[in-house]
Amino acid sequence: MSDYRYHVGGxxxxxxxxxxxxxxxxxxYAALKQGEFCYVLNSRQMGKSSLLVRTKSRLEQEGFRCTTIDMTNIGSEQVTPTQWYKGIVAExxxxxxxxxxFSLKAWWQQEEEVSLLQRLNRFILELLNRLPNDRLFIFIDEIDSILSLDFSVDDFFALIRYCYNQRAIYPIYQRITFAIFGAATPSDLIQDRSRTPFNIGQAIQLEGFQLHESQPLAAxxxxxxxxxxxxxxAILHWTGGQPFLTQxxxxxxxxxxxxxxxEALKIPPGAISFWVENLVQTHIIHQWEAQDEPEHLRTIRDRLLRNEQRAGKILGIYQQILKHYPIEADDSREHIELLLSGLVVKQGDRLQVKNPIYRAVFHREWVEKQLAALRPYSQSLEAWLAADRQDESRLLRGQALKDAQHWSQGKSLSAIDYQFLAASQEFDRQEMERTLEAARAKEMAGRLASEQRRLKQQKQTNTVLSLLLVGVTLKFGFFLWLWLSTVSQYRKAVANEVQAITQTAEIASASSPTLDTLMTLLWAEQRLQELSNTGNADPNLQQQVDAAFQKIVSSIAESDRTENTSSVLNGVSPDKQRLDSVDEAGAVKLWQLDGEAASQLEQTLAGHRDAVSAIAFSPDGQTLASASNDGTVKLWTIADGLVQTLESGGDRIDDVAFSPDGQILAALSEDRTITLWRHQENSFSLDRTLRGNNALAD
Known part of the structure; x- marks a missing residue:
């Protein structure tokens, strides 16, 4: 046993x-011999570099010319594109x-006038010409180091694809073959999604050790x-054939x-599995961060947590795998990162933990601890899930919800995270609505109580007045009562009229608000102002009118312009004597009406620079307002023709209308701005401009 050495790391x-x-x-070996471009892309410490060395040695023993380019030797930090490409040529x-x-320095200077990629391509041709009788194999290792370069090397891999495609045109390229190794995916090689992906060559699947292949280890x-x-x-059971852990x-x-x-290990009969399990627990799993030499488990941990924006979702997916949820593998970045970490493998179309050691080291409690460090709401989420998502008291609300939403911005989270945040947001919205509803109910109750007190006070006041009037002569009392009754009825009639107009406007604002509605509401506001000047206006009614005014202005501003046009391009004057129309040139024509048919052209009104979009008669039928796409409103009379041109600010006008008393003219522009002009001294002058929520400009 002392002469046999296992190799751990490297x-x-x-x-x-x-x-x-x-x-x-x-x-x-077989694919390279056939001239196939190959790539071996897998997680770290799976034996990729050892496979490279072994295959390269076999090919060289058969007389082929081989070389290796280790991308980490060229560098990935503080290296310029020129240094990077020259480093490849030098290798x-x-x-x-x-x-x-030949001198590389002289050759490089000779090719300075062409691009770096062209220089590399010419050097490849230089190799093929200087070694005319050899097949050349170029092994590129640690390809994942290119991902940290601060410049794109898509052209480099495009050149490799070019060499492969040139075989069909120039046979000389059949003598050169590339093999790529690293912890990456083919999509990482050419990252510009607008370019053709790296879609050539044969993928070599590098799997863990199988028992029937591992006889050399048993020696x-x-x-x-x-x-x-x-x-x-027993060892392979714990490692899942992972080469580093097995060695x-x-x-x-x-x-x-x-x-x-x-020299020989003594293990009691029948206790091999138990003995190996104890070995794994004491020398690998227990306090693994301290015992992880050479580093392996810490490499997996760091890969999982290195991207804070994506770590939460990666851990969330891995958490589901630990709970034996059926997670089907896809091409998402999170699944790719899990596979490249080596922590999970693809079994069929599903992801599974690679081996019992990984499951014991990166267990549920470890995942929950990492997620707690990432999530500001980890405890609430776990409690919500433990209650089968039924305990609403665990959902976030108020400032806690705002903090969680701010934290989640720009991050790739798991589906459970998004479901929890969505449920919290909905619950917070419902709770806010309940609070507002309670506040409104309380306010209405307060108003009702206030009104009852006012009526009681009014009743007491009326009683006192009645007693005072007893001493006044019947005749004076009669006329006084008659006058007060008349005034009261007038005020009530005005108030009822204003309230009816306001309610109609509120209904219109919710369905099809128009300028005519707005003009009627402005007229009602003037009527209410007459009561305010005598100090008898109801302030609540004034607030109702103001609210309706703001609401209809906002509705007109937010609605589609085709839904708010109240004027027509063929309209009849209020006295039913004239009909207006617009011809193709944009001129307004006035016709004398005979019954309901236009019998005679009375006048043609031309002056707009663009098409006429809306027409409105004044209430007395003596003035006609025409609006145009040129951003102007023109006022015409039967006797004098054009009497005034009003500018709206440059935007096209979609609608125009007079107030019921003819004193205010309104225009609705394409940008949903409402411009009001008031009639003063025989002409109209700008009164105000409404934008959005009754915001006033000039």
């Missing part, structure tokens, strides 16, 4: 006795033994009694034998 030599030949060895120059054949396991293969079988456990068996001073 690359095995081509003749290492503990090298396990797997199916990948045979597949890679090829030295690897194929051309240092004595180093010597037992005083029993079959070494039984020990190896490490075999080495631990040798180490324990040496510590006991025996």
């Amino acid at each position: 690359t095995l030599t081509s003749n290492a006795p503990s090298y396990v030949e797997r199916r990948a060895d045979r597949d890679l 090829l120059w030295a690897g194929f033994g051309l240092m004595e054949a 180093g396991l010597k037992l005083h009694e029993g079959d070494p293969l039984e020990v190896l079988k 490490k456990l075999c080495q631990l068996v040798v180490q324990i034998s040496r510590e006991r001073g025996t």
Whole structure:
């Protein structure tokens, strides 16, 4: 046993006795011999580099020319594109033994006028021409180191694909073959999604050790009694054939034998499985972070947690795998990261934990601890899940929900996280609605009580007034009563009229708000102002009018413009004497009506620079307003034609309307701005502009 050595970490030599030949060895060797471009992409410490060395040695023994480019040797930090490409050329120059054949420095300077990619391509042709009788194999290792470069190397892999495709045109390219190794995926090689992906070559599947392939490992396991293969079988059960862990456990068996001073290990009959389990628990799993030398488990941990934006979702998926949920493998970045970490493998179309050691080290409690460090709401989430998502008291609300939503922005979370946050948001919304409803009910109760007190006080006041009036003469009292009654009825009639108009406007704002509705509401506001000037306006009614005004302005601003056009391009004047229309040139035509038919053209009104979009008659039928896409409103009279042009600010106008008393003119622009002009001294002047929630401008 003392002459046999296991290799824990690093690359095995081509003749290492503990090298396990797997199916990948045979597949890679056969494919390269056939001239296939190959790639071996898998998680770390799966034996990729050892496979490279072994295959390269076999090909060289058969007389083929081979070289290896280790991408970590070229560098990935603080390296320029020129240095990177020149480093590759230098590796090829030295690897194929051309240092004595020509000066690389002179060759590089000679090619300075072409791009870096062209220089590399020309150097490949230089190799093929200088080695005309040889087949060349280029092994590229640690390809994942390119992912940390601060510049794109998509062109490099596009060149490899180019060399493969050129075989059909130039036979010289059939003498060069590439093999790529690393912890990456084919989609990582060409990252620009607008370019053709790296879709050439044969993927070599590198799997864990199988018992029937692992006979070389059993040679180093010597037992005083029993079959070494039984020990190896127990080891493979715990490692799942993971090469690094398998070599490490075999080495631990040798180490324990040496510590006991025996050549052959003594294990009681029938206790091999228990003995290996104890070995795993004490030397691998227990306080694993301290015992993880050479580093392996910590590498997996760091890969899982290195991207804070994605770690939460990765751990969430792994948590579901631990709970034996059926997680089907897909091409998502989270699944790729789990596979490249080596923690899980694809069994059929589902993801499973690779081996019992990983399940024991990265267990549920470990995942929950990491998620708790990532999530600000971990305890609430776990309690909610434990209650089968029925305990609403565990959901977030208020500031806690806002903090969680802020934390989740820009992160890729698990489906459970999104479900919890969505449920919390819905619960918080419902709770806020209940609170607002209670507040509204309390406010209404307060208003009712206030109104009852006011009526009581009014009743008391009326009683006092009645007693005072008893002493007044019947005649004076009669006329006073008659006057008060008339005034009260007038005020009540005005108030009822205003309230009816306001309610109609509120209904219209919820369905099809128009400028005509807004104009009617403005007229009602003026009527209410007449009562306010005498100090008899109801403040609640004033608030109702103001609210309706704001609501209809917002509704007009937010609604689609085709739904708010109240004026028409063929309308009849209020006195039913005229009909307006618009011709194709955008001119307004007035027709004398004979019954309900237009019998005679009375006048043509032209002046807009663009098409007429809306027309409205004033209430007295003497003035016609025409709105246009040129952003203007023109006012016309039968006698004088054009009397005034009003500018709306440049946007096209979709609608125009007069107030019922004809004193206010309104225009609705395409950007949902409402412009009001008031009639003063025989002309209209700008009164105000409404935008959105009754926001006022000039």
